[in-house]
Amino acid sequence: MSNATLIDNLTDEEKLELKQLMSQLAPWTPHPKNRPQCMAYESEANEILWGGSAGGGKALALDTPIPLASGKWTTMGEVEMGDAVLDENKKSCKVWFATNVMLNHIVFKICFDNGDSIKADAEHKWLVGWEDQYGVGIKYMEADILSTEEIEHNMIDWDDTQINNRYYVVCPGGEKRRIMSVDLIETEPVRCIAVDSPSHLYLAGESMIPTHNTDVILGMARMKHTRSLILRRNFPELERSVISRALQFMGGSYNSAKHVIQTDGRRIEFGHMEKPGNPQIQGDEQQYSSAPYDLIAFDQLEEFPEYPYIFMFSRLRSAKLGQRTQMISSANWVGENLAWIIRRWRDWIGDKPTAKSGELRWYYRLKGQDEELTAPNGEPVWDEKAQDWSIPTSRTFIRARLIDNPYLGDDYKAQLQQLKEPMRSALLYGDIKATMTDNAYQLIPRAWVKAAMARWTPDGRDEKAVPVIGVDVARGGKDKTVFAPRYGNWYDNLIVYSGSETPDGASVAALALQLDINGVYNVDVIGIGSSAYDYIKEKKIANPINFGAGSKTTDKSGLFNFLNERAAQYWAFMEALDPANEKQIALPPDEELESELCAMIWVPEGKTIRMKSKEEVKLILGRSPDKADAVVLANSILALDWLSAGAQKVKDYSNPWRDA
Numbered sequence: 239m240s241n242a243t244l245i246d247n248l249t250d251e252e253k254l255e256l257k258q259l260m261s262q263l264a265p266w267t268p269h270p271k272n273r274p275q276c277m278a279y280e281s282e283a284n285e286i287l288w289g290g291s292a293g294g295g296k297a298l299a300l301d302t303p304i305p306l307a308s309g310k311w312t313t314m315g316e317v318e319m320g321d322a323v324l325d326e327n328k329k330s331c332k333v334w335f336a337t338n339v340m341l342n343h344i345v346f347k348i349c350f351d352n353g354d355s356i357k358a359d360a361e362h363k364w365l366v367g368w369e370d371q372y373g374v375g376i377k378y379m380e381a382d383i384l385s386t387e388e389i390e391h392n393m394i395d396w397d398d399t400q401i402n403n404r405y406y407v408v409c410p411g412g413e414k415r416r417i418m419s420v421d422l423i424e425t426e427p428v429r430c431i432a433v434d435s436p437s438h439l440y441l442a443g444e445s446m447i448p449t450h451n452t453d454v455i456l457g458m459a460r461m462k463h464t465r466s467l468i469l470r471r472n473f474p475e476l477e478r479s480v481i482s483r484a485l486q487f488m489g490g491s492y493n494s495a496k497h498v499i500q501t502d503g504r505r506i507e508f509g510h511m512e513k514p515g516n517p518q519i520q521g522d523e524q525q526y527s528s529a530p531y532d533l534i535a536f537d538q539l540e541e542f543p544e545y546p547y548i549f550m551f552s553r554l555r556s557a558k559l560g561q562r563t564q565m566i567s568s569a570n571w572v573g574e575n576l577a578w579i580i581r582r583w584r585d586w587i588g589d590k591p592t593a594k595s596g597e598l599r600w601y602y603r604l605k606g607q608d609e610e611l612t613a614p615n616g617e618p619v620w621d622e623k624a625q626d627w628s629i630p631t632s633r634t635f636i637r638a639r640l641i642d643n644p645y646l647g648d649d650y651k652a653q654l655q656q657l658k659e660p661m662r663s664a665l666l667y668g669d670i671k672a673t674m675t676d677n678a679y680q681l682i683p684r685a686w687v688k689a690a691m692a693r694w695t696p697d698g699r700d701e702k703a704v705p706v707i708g709v710d711v712a713r714g715g716k717d718k719t720v721f722a723p724r725y726g727n728w729y730d731n732l733i734v735y736s737g738s739e740t741p742d743g744a745s746v747a748a749l750a751l752q753l754d755i756n757g758v759y760n761v762d763v764i765g766i767g768s769s770a771y772d773y774i775k776e777k778k779i780a781n782p783i784n785f786g787a788g789s790k791t792t793d794k795s796g797l798f799n800f801l802n803e804r805a806a807q808y809w810a811f812m813e814a815l816d817p818a819n820e821k822q823i824a825l826p827p828d829e830e831l832e833s834e835l836c837a838m839i840w841v842p843e844g845k846t847i848r849m850k851s852k853e854e855v856k857l858i859l860g861r862s863p864d865k866a867d868a869v870v871l872a873n874s875i876l877a878l879d880w881l882s883a884g885a886q887k888v889k890d891y892s893n894p895w896r897d898a
Contacts, residue, residue, distance in 0.1 A: 277596045278454045278566070279462075283634040286566040287539070287583050288454055297343060297428035299357035302442050307331075314429050314442070315339070320679065325435035326365065328410045332433065332679070339427045346386045347423045350407075351416040356443045359428050360387040365439055366405045367414070390420035410441070455535040455566055456484050459506045463533035464558055466506045467526065469550075471541040473510045480537055481508050507531075514546040514860045518736050519716040521860075523549045532556035532563045539567035543860045544578040575859075577829035586635035595637035600630035681808060681838040681849070686815045687825070691832065694824040700726035705757025708871030709774070710864045711746055711767035712737035719746055722868035723755055728824045729872065732831065732865055743769025750774050760871045783807075783874055785852075785867075793847070801848040808838055808849055811870045825869070834859065834866035 278288040300315030307322035307330035317323070317333060325331045343359040366384055384392070384405075393404055406416040433440045459466035468484075470476035476497075485492060490501025497508040507529075515521025523546040534550050536542055547567075554563045569579060585593040593599055600613040605624035613619055618627035703726035712719040712735075719740040721733040733753065740746045743766055750759060750770075761771040763782040774780045785804035792799050793809055800806040814821050825831065837858050839850045855863050 278636045279457060281596065281598075281634055281636065282562070282632070283598050284564055284631040285633040286564065287579070287586075287635045288566060288568045297359045297362060297430040298442060299345070300339065300427050300429055302356055302358075303444055305441050314431070315427075317431055323431075323433060324410075324441045325433065326408075326410070326439045326441065328441070329435070331435035331440065333431050339429055341425070341427055343425060343428050344387075345423055345425050345428065346390060347419075347421050348386065348389075348417060349419045349421075351418055354415075354444055357423065357426065357428075358386045361385045364389060364405075364407060366407055366417070368405055386420065389417065390422075393417075393420060453483070455537060455568060456480070456488070458564070458566060459533055459535065460484075460488050460501070460504065462562070463564070464504050464561060465531050465556065466504070466533040466535065467509055467529075467531045467550075467553070468506065468535045468537060469509050469511060469542075470537050471510060472512050475538075476508055476510045484508070511542065511546055514543055515549075516543075516545045516716060516861065518738070521546065521716075526550065526553055529553060530555045530557070532558070532561050534565050536565075536567040539569040539579060540575050543575055544582075575833065577833055581829070583633070583635045586637070593635070596634055598632045598634050600632050602628045602630040604628060679839050679841065680836060681840045682812045682815060682835050684832070684836045686812075686817065687832050687835050689817060690815055690823045690825040691827045693822060694728070694826055698728040698824055699730065700728055702726075705755050706872050707750075707753070707755055707757055707759045708868040708874070709746070709750065709759055709761045709767075709770065710868040710871060711743075711762050711765065711770050712740050712864070717862045718864045719749070720864045720868035721750070721753060722865070722872040723753075723757070724869075724872040727821050729826055729869060731826045732828060732868065734865070742766060743771075743773050746770035747773030747777070751777060760874050762867065762871060781874070783871055798842075798845055798847050801843070801846050804852075805840070805847050805849040807870050807874050809840075809847060811873045814873060828865065831865040831869065834863035835869070837863060838866065 278286055298314045300313060302314040304312050304314055304317050305324050306312055307324055312321065319333050321333045322330045323333060345357055345359055347355055347357050348364075349355045362385065364384055364386065366389065389405055404417070406414045408414055431440070455468060459468060468480055470480055481497065484499060484506065488499050488501050488506065490499050490504075492499050499506040499508075509526065511522040513522050515523055531553055532555070534554055536547060539547070551565065554565060556563055580587055585591060585599050586595065586597075600616055601610050602613055602619055603610055604619075604621045611619075613630040616630050616632060618629050621628045706724045708720075708722035708724070710718075710720045710722075717737045719735045719737065723730040723733075735749060740749065746766075747770055757779070759774050759778050759780040760783050761767055761774060761780055763771050763784050764786060768782070771780055771782045783803065785802065785807065787803045789800040789803045789806040791806045791810075794813055800809060813819065814823050834855075837855050839855075839858075841848045841850065850858075852862065852867070
C-alpha cells in the first residue's frame, strides 16, 4: 500500500495533525545539494559572511515577454541595462544589470492555469503562494520565494505522482495564477537581469507573472540559537523579504507590533537601521544597545556602513551555558559599502587572498592598537599593556559559486569559461571584485575612480600649479567639513573635521587659515557655507559656489544641459576622470571618497540632466557625501598654471567667476 493510500484513509483532522507534526520535526534544514548553504549553516565561526546562493543563473528564455514601464513590450533577449520595467506592483524599476546569453542551463517549462507558460532555468526565483491537496490552505506570503527546481521537486507527492494546483503566483491586481506543471525540457539559451526594485522582482510573460537567499540566516535563528536579531536596512524590505519568509516555516507566535517571533523557547527579533550612526553621532543601532543576542544577522550587508556592524558586536552575548554566539551576514556584490567588507574579509576576498572558502581564521586586538592581528588559533594572547588576556574570535567567508551546483558538469564549466570578463569570473569563481557592477545611471564608473586613485603618489604635487581648495561646509549633525586641496591634476589628502568642530562660518574660516595654503578657495555657500565664504574671502581668494543655482552650461557634446550647478559640476568632474581625457586626475586612496563618488546617480529628463540630491545620496550611503562634494568643488575652477600664465603671485590669478 502506498503512502498516498494510507493518508487517504485519514480523517481531515488526522491529516492536519500529521501535517503539523511533520512541520515540527524539521522546520528548516539547509538544502543538501547546496554545498555553500550547508557550509554556512554548519560553520563554527563567530563571524560568517555568506556570499550568495549557488545556482544556474536565475535566468529566463530569450523569447520571454517583458513588459516595459512605457506600456510597450520587449523580450528577455532584447532588454538592456537602463530599461524601465515593472515590479510586482506594476511600479517602474530600472534594469541595472543584464548578463550575456548563457547556454547549457537546465531549463523547465512552467505552465499556468490560463494556458500561459514561461521557460526558466532551474535556479530562477518565483514569488509563490501554496495550498496543499487536502485543502489545508496557507495564506499567500509576499516573500515565499522558491526556485523553479524547488517548485518542481515539491510538486512531487510521497508516491512520486505530480500534484497540480499546489503553487500559485499572484499577478498585479491580486489575480492568482496556479502553476499546473513544471516539466524539464531541452536546454535553450537563457538570460538573466537584475532590477532595483526593493523586492528585486519584475514582471515577465504575457500574464505579467512576478519572478525573482535569506534562508540560511532564518534557519540558523530557528534551529541553532535562542535569541536572534535579523536586520535589514529599511522596514519595507525587512517585512517583504525577511519577515514574511520567516512566517512560512518558523511556527510559533508573531507579535506584529514588536516584530518578534516566539517559537519553541526561541525569540527571533526583526529590526532595521534606516539611519545608521558613526563614532561621533549615534544612529538607529542605539535602539539595540541594551539587549543581548546570541545571533545577530545582517541581510544584505552591502547596504550597511561599517560602524553599525562593528557596534553590534557589543550586543553579541548569551547567559545560556553552552550557547554559541555568532554574527552572520549575507551580501550581494553590488553596493556602495563594499570597500569595508572587502577589507574585513581581505584574507578571503582581498587583492591577495590566502584563505579558502569556509576556512576559519582568528583575529584579536591589543590595547591601544587599531590594527587587527591574526592568531594561529583561538587560544588567548597575553596583552602586556592591558595586563590581561586577549581572546581571538574566528571569522570565515563562504563563497557561493554557480559551479557549486551539483547538477552542472564539465560541459557547463567549459561554457562559462568562454564568457567575457567580468562575467567569466563572476559566474565561474564568484569573484566579488568582478561583480562590483555599476548602476546603469551611476555617473562616475568605479573603474575610473580606482584608476585615479591608483595613479596617485605622495610626491605627485605640481608645485607650479595654483592650489585650488574645495571647501564643503558641514550643515550640522553627522555632516563633516572637508577641505580638498588640488595642485593641477593632483589632489592632496583630504582634510576632514566633524560638524561639531565647525558650528559656524568663523570656525570654518579659522581652519582654512590654519591650512596655510596660498591658493584659491572654492566654498560651498549653501547653508552656513555662505558665512564661511564671507570670512574666508577677507584673507584668501575665494569663489562662492552654489550647487543649487541654475546652470547655463552643456556637456561636451553640446546636446544636454543641466538642471543646476551641482549636476554641471559633477558632470564636468566625470569628464575630467574619463581615461580618454589627457588630464589624468590623481585622487588620494580613500574608501569613503570612492564610495561617495560612485553613489552619484544621474537622471535624464528630456535633454536636461539632473543629479540625485545630496539628501537622496545620504539615504544610499547612510552619510553625507561631503568628501565627494569637496573634491568636485576643487575641480570647479580651473586654476592657471604658473608658467603658462606668467603669474608671480596668487593675487595675480584671474578669477573667472569674480572678474568676468
